[in-house]
Amino acid sequence: MTSQLNIALIEPEIPPNTGNIARFCAACGFHLDLVGPLGFSLDQKHLKRAGMDYWQYLDHAIWDSRQDYFSFLLKQERRFFLLTTKAEKNYCKVKYEPGDTLIFGRETKGLPESLLQQYPYQCLTIPMSQPHARSLNLATSAAIVAFEAKRQLSEL
Numbered sequence: 001m002t003s004q005l006n007i008a009l010i011e012p013e014i015p016p017n018t019g020n021i022a023r024f025c026a027a028c029g030f031h032l033d034l035v036g037p038l039g040f041s042l043d044q045k046h047l048k049r050a051g052m053d054y055w056q057y058l059d060h061a062i063w064d065s066r067q068d069y070f071s072f073l074l075k076q077e078r079r080f081f082l083l084t085t086k087a088e089k090n091y092c093k094v095k096y097e098p099g100d101t102l103i104f105g106r107e108t109k110g111l112p113e114s115l116l117q118q119y120p121y122q123c124l125t126i127p128m129s130q131p132h133a134r135s136l137n138l139a140t141s142a143a144i145v146a147f148e149a150k151r152q153l154s155e156l
Helices: 015-028 045-057 066-075 113-118 138-154
Strands: 005-010 031-035 059-063 080-083 100-104
Touching: 005 015, 005 066, 005 138, 015 031, 015 045, 015 059, 015 138, 031 066, 059 066, 080 138, 100 138
Parallel strands: 005 031, 005 100, 031 059, 080 100
Antiparallel strands: none
């Protein structure tokens, strides 16, 4: 069964961010894909603590590699969006559809440049008004974009 919305983390590095996003997905009924290699163990205490008792309610999958994951998305003909500071299209300008996937990169480097170049029309950004701000926290970014998608989907 396809979730109303899917969130994918490509090579996440910081356990509390992933735990917070897992908790968020469990609370909202979103599916979470974790795409490796992961920068931590899934049984790491910081990850469990951030997700607290929500892990049992989380619909999730773990993928060994980015190649495996994107092969799956393309084979299933799933719509996906890449969130990056290197895009110009505002995430609010998209009309989200049930089953869409929001893809976020590593905390320290974001998504690989090769991926952004391969799928330029799927690249979205969260606009920031301060030029000195590099980016937002991964969990914050995921919540911002996912709630806009959820808002739109609730109006369907």
